[in-house]
Amino acid sequence: MEIGFLGLGIMGKAMSINLLRHGFKVTVWNRTLSKCDELVEHGASVGETPAAVVKKCKYTIAMLSDPAAALAVVFDKDGVLEQINGKGYIDMSTVDAETSIKISEAIKAKGGDFLEAPVSGSKKPAEDGQLVILAAGDKAFYDEALPAFDVLGKKSFFLGEVGNGAKMKLVVNMVMGSMMNAFSEGLTLAERSGLNPSTLLDVLDLGAISNGMFKLKGPTMLKNSYAPAFPLKHQQKDMRLALALGDENAVPMPVAAAANEAFKKARSLGLGDLDFSAVHETLK
Numbered sequence: 001m002e003i004g005f006l007g008l009g010i011m012g013k014a015m016s017i018n019l020l021r022h023g024f025k026v027t028v029w030n031r032t033l034s035k036c037d038e039l040v041e042h043g044a045s046v047g048e049t050p051a052a053v054v055k056k057c058k059y060t061i062a063m064l065s066d067p068a069a070a071l072a073v074v075f076d077k078d079g080v081l082e083q084i085n086g087k088g089y090i091d092m093s094t095v096d097a098e099t100s101i102k103i104s105e106a107i108k109a110k111g112g113d114f115l116e117a118p119v120s121g122s123k124k125p126a127e128d129g130q131l132v133i134l135a136a137g138d139k140a141f142y143d144e145a146l147p148a149f150d151v152l153g154k155k156s157f158f159l160g161e162v163g164n165g166a167k168m169k170l171v172v173n174m175v176m177g178s179m180m181n182a183f184s185e186g187l188t189l190a191e192r193s194g195l196n197p198s199t200l201l202d203v204l205d206l207g208a209i210s211n212g213m214f215k216l217k218g219p220t221m222l223k224n225s226y227a228p229a230f231p232l233k234h235q236q237k238d239m240r241l242a243l244a245l246g247d248e249n250a251v252p253m254p255v256a257a258a259a260n261e262a263f264k265k266a267r268s269l270g271l272g273d274l275d276f277s278a279v280h281e282t283l284k
């Protein structure tokens with residue numbers, strides 16, 4: 001089956017290569033078109049515009065940086081909306097519910113099907129097809145897209161109406177961003193108070209707060225190494241959107257607000273394109 005793929009950043013590249021490896025025909029598009037070349041080497045075709053990709057494919061997946069990018073690719077000239085009649089569109093970018101609902105309504109009004117399906121899991125899970133997919137929208141379309149979700153992820157959740165996938169993803173990343181800051185403070189406190197931070201990693205790993213993120217990021221943070229798997233600028237975007245969701249629902253979130261300030265500080269220091277664990281540098 002021919003699937004379209006829009007957005008070949010860290011995640012989109014890994015996900016589309018994975019689909020190709022599993023026998024899907026994939027037509028790709030990226031704003032910086034030269035990034036499609038590597039995908040062609042893996043067997044993909046290239047569409048010149050989002051509209052051209054949608055026209056060619058039964059359904060099209062998008063993996064874009066933020067709400068502004070997600071909206072531009074759908075609503076701009078040569079965008080998704082122009083060819084969506086009778087086709088399906090799955091936005092897997094992390095955006096807020098409002099953005100997702102706006103895209104959904106426009107696509108449905110033009111006779112297309114829509115799913116939002118943000119994912120939990122980073123570069124490596126994307127390469128290994130081990131993402132956690134948080135889908136919501138048209139259930140019949142979800143069932144149709146399951147073969148692709150089964151390749152991309154280890155588990156898919158169907159969460160009901162559009163907006164619920166976006167909200168779930170923001171809640172998860174709000175927790176993750178807050179944890180990263182507590183972890184970073186712990187590493188720094190251990191070091192400054194004369195402890196061996198590597199021993200702290202072992203102690204944490206044996207106790208009740210052991211988790212995959214500490215295990216994965218701890219050793220690289222101790223080496224001040226922040227090659228981007230999940231760019232810090234995207235984590236800060238997720239904190240900002242999660243705080244807005246808290247605002248809407250009158251949920252006090254002082255911990256998340258403090259974490260957001262730390263990510264903003266990291267961005268102001270020019271660390272936005274590094275991994276989100278580079279927030280550690282703000283304590284130095």
Ligand SMILES: NC(=O)C1=CN([C@@H]2O[C@H](COP(=O)(O)OP(=O)(O)OC[C@H]3O[C@@H](n4cnc5c(N)ncnc54)[C@H](OP(=O)(O)O)[C@@H]3O)[C@@H](O)[C@H]2O)C=CC1
Nearest residue numbers: 007008009010011031032064065069094122123229230234
């Ligand atoms: N990296 C991760 O670990 C994870 C990321 N996510 C989420 O997935 C999404 C993608 O993340 P990731 O791949 O890391 O991000 P990248 O920054 O690596 O890639 C972003 C993509 O969006 C495109 N883009 C940006 N602005 C526009 C625009 N105005 N119009 C069209 N295309 C645009 C970029 O195109 P160009 O190449 O031209 O710049 C690129 O293809 C984000 O929403 C992120 O929060 C979710 C889970 C994990």
Ligand SMILES: O=CC(=O)O
Nearest residue numbers: 119120121122230
């Ligand atoms: O959104 C990032 C992730 O690791 O999940």
